[in-house]
Structure formats: C-alpha cells, structure tokens
Amino acid sequence: MVAILNSLANLVRATKLDGISQFVMAYGGLRGAIAFALVVVLDEHVFPSKQMFITTTIVVVYFTNLVLVCTEMTAALVTQHEHVKQF
Numbered sequence: 272m273v274a275i276l277n278s279l280a281n282l283v284r285a286t287k288l289d290g291i292s293q294f295v296m297a298y299g300g301l302r303g304a305i306a307f308a309l310v311v312v313l314d315e316h317v318f319p320s321k322q323m324f325i326t327t328t329i330v331v332v333y334f335t336n337l338v339l340v341c342t343e344m345t346a347a348l349v350t351q352h353e354h355v356k357q358f
Contacts, residue, residue: 303332
C-alpha cells in the first residue's frame with residue numbers, strides 16, 4: 272500500500288521518494304498497525320485485562336518507533352543517504 276500511495280504522490284512531488292525511503296515508511300508503519308489490530312480483536316471474556324494489553328501495545332509501539340527513527344536517521348547519516356543531505 273505504501274508503494275502504491277508513494278507512486279501516486281511521486282507524480283506531483285518535486286523531490287521523489289526512492290525505494291529505500293518507501294521501505295522505511297512501510298516497515299515502521301505496518302509493525303505498529305499489525306500489533307494494535309491484533310490486540311484490539313482480543314475477546315474480553317478470554318482476556319479480562321484487554322485494556323492493559325492495549326495500553327502496553329501503544330507504549331511499545333511509540334517507544335520502538337522513537338528508537339527506530341533514531342537508528343534509521345543515524346544509519347542514513349552514516350551512509351549519507353540523499354534525502355538526509357537536504358536537512
């Protein structure tokens with residue numbers, strides 16, 4: 272889905288996103304969405320502490336996204352990726 276939407280957006284963008292940038296966006300977004308979707312569909316009768324699972328999942332997704340952004344930016348700076356040079 273990310274590749275399709277980025278392809279459409281690249282039609283009107285001045286600076287096009289390449290495959291590496293699209294992969295980073297897809298990797299970060301899908302991981303959190305899948306985890307949250309799985310915890311939301313839990314049955315409250317089987318898992319009485321469903322709300323705690325939801326809260327924990329949100330915290331873990333936020334934390335790991337923060338860590339991944341830091342490591343991805345560091346990797347991009349080390350490899351001198353072209354989109355980082357713009358900043």
